[in-house]
Amino acid sequence: MATILTKAERQALPEILPHWTMAAGRDALVRKLVFADFSEAFGFMARVALLAEAMNHHPEWSNVYNRIEITLTTHDAGGLTGKDTGLARAIEQLLV
C-alpha cells in the first residue's frame, strides 16, 4: 500500500508541482485549469482519464464548461502519497 508523504517530500512539492496547491482542510492536492471551451476541457479530461486508469489511481474532479478542478488524494492511505504526486506529474506532462 502507498505510504503517506513524509515532511521532506511535502516540502519539495512547491518546486516539483508548482501549479498544485494543498486543498482546504484535506490532505489533498488541487489543480484548477481553464481551457478555451468545453471541447478542449473534456478532451483534456479524456486524456487524464486514460492516465488515471493506466495508473490505477483516479482523481476527484469537477467540470463546468471550460473549467476543471482536480483533487488528488489516496483514500485508502488517508492522505497524500506518491500515487498522487505521480498522477499530478503525469497530468503536468500533458500540459507541456
Place this chain on the structure above:
Amino acid sequence: MATILTKAERQALPEILPHWTMAAGRDALVRKLVFADFSEAFGFMARVALLAEAMNHHPEWSNVYNRIEITLTTHDAGGLTGKDTGLARAIEQLLV
C-alpha cells in the same frame, strides 16, 4: 434565449424526470449515478459530453471513481429552462 420553466412545467418534472431532484438552494436539477468502476463512469461521461456538445448545453458535474453527480441549469437564463430538461431527457435515454 431559453425561458425559465413555468410553474406548470415544473409540476410535470417528477413524472417526466423521476430520477432528477431539485438542487439545494439553486434553480437546478441534480442526478447522481453510480457505476461499476471508473471505466464505466467515465465512458458514460464521454457519451454525455458528446450529447452536451451537440445540444450546445453543458452540465456542471463531478466524478469520484465510479460516482457521477450532474447538475443542470441555464446560466444565461438564471435558472431551469427547456435546455436543462432536454439534456436531462437525452441523458436518461443513454441509461435505458
